[in-house]
Amino acid sequence: MNSSLIQDPRSEAIPVQVEVRQGEPATDSVDRSKAYLHAGHLFVSSTPTAITTILGSCVAVSLWDPERRIGGLNHYLLPNRVGSGLSSPRFGNVAIARLVDDIIALGASPRRLQAKIFGGACILAAFDGARTHLGQSNVQIAREILNRREVPIAAQAVGGQRGRKVIFHTDEGVAWVKLL
Amino acid sequence: MGQAKILLVDDSKTTLFMEEMILKADYALVRASDGEEALVVAAAERPDxxxxxxxxxxxxxxEVCRRLRDSExxxxxPIIMVTTRGEAENxxxxxxxxxxxxxxxxxxxxxxxxxxxNYLEQ
Incomplete structure (x- = not known):
């Protein structure tokens, strides 16, 4: 399998430093369950699972405990729950807090957690960077909350003008990212 | 500058009505109820x-999306596709x-x- 450092040349609004694997995973010996993650949901598992999701301006955050080999992923649409709206993982601040809580409840240690951030594209060639777009706001809230919870960000594949298909392996913490 | 114009394309009257309720205060709206009509309306109205x-x-x-991308x-x-949960995987x-x-x-x-x-207020 190829592991590489990826620079997305189209990502000017948000610097991209990515340590993930490009494309889609080859078949390997691990027998993984498969799950598709819809917007506004999250999934954590202590058994090997390949979680797939597709992102445009939405963002997904993965968490992984390398010792217990427990991993999880969320997928949110908007950065912050506003006003008295329903506390829903469709919002980044809720989705990330709930992902942290759920993975710890499954036995992960908060001290060992590693995060990765994906998505947050703005697919407009004419975007001139003069204004913060939705994708940037979605990425920023992830960085702020993870920093506040002292969870290190191991890799990011964010920004740019293209959607992404993400496949996250909960047992090995590897994320495969395909630009769409 | 006038309101931005959005083309709503859906064969479900319920979905069109719902989208209209959400967007009509801020945007000018035009509608199409199938793919062929969408191409005709898009060419005539040049939506934002x-x-x-x-x-x-x-x-x-x-297919409509591909043809719109090929059109002047x-x-x-910006084209935002509206899917059901099952279609999102595709x-x-x-x-x-x-x-x-x-x-x-x-x-x-x-x-x-x-x-x-996000796409209109640049």
Whole structure:
């Protein structure tokens, strides 16, 4: 399998430093369950699972405990729950807090957690960077909350003008990212 | 400068009505109820953004998206595909045909408004 450092040349609004694997995973010996993650949901598992999701301006955050080999992923649409709206993982601040809580409840240690951030594209060639777009706001809230919870960000594949298909392996913490 | 114009494309009257309720205060709206009509309306109205259903009679949303991208009227127009939960797994095909983003039904009004504003208020 190829592991590489990826620079997305189209990502000017948000610097991209990515340590993930490009494309889609080859078949390997691990027998993984498969799950598709819809917007506004999250999934954590202590058994090997390949979680797939597709992102445009939405963002997904993965968490992984390398010792217990427990991993999880969320997928949110908007950065912050506003006003008295329903506390829903469709919002980044809720989705990330709930992902942290759920993975710890499954036995992960908060001290060992590693995060990765994906998505947050703005697919407009004419975007001139003069204004913060939705994708940037979605990425920023992830960085702020993870920093506040002292969870290190191991890799990011964010920004740019293209959607992404993400496949996250909960047992090995590897994320495969395909630009769409 | 006048209101931005959005083309709503959906064969479901309920979905069209819901989208209209959410967007009509801020945007000028034009409508099409199938893929072929969408191409005609897009050429005539030159919308600033298209909200495009995936499953429709005559021509599906992916094909409409591809044809809009090939057209003079919409080659750079943001196209947001509106999917059901089951269709969201096929959105790789939506991006391959040139869509800008997608939103899955059911969605909240704030989510649709925020996505639309993101592409129109540059």
């Amino acid at each position: 953004l298209v909200l495009l259903d995936v499953v429709m009679p005559k021509m599906d949303g992916f 009227a919409c080659k750079e127009t 959105m790789e095909k939506g991006y391959a045909n040139g869509c800008s983003d997608y939103i899955a039904k059911p969605f909240k009004s704030l989510e649709l408004l925020t996505k639309v504003k």
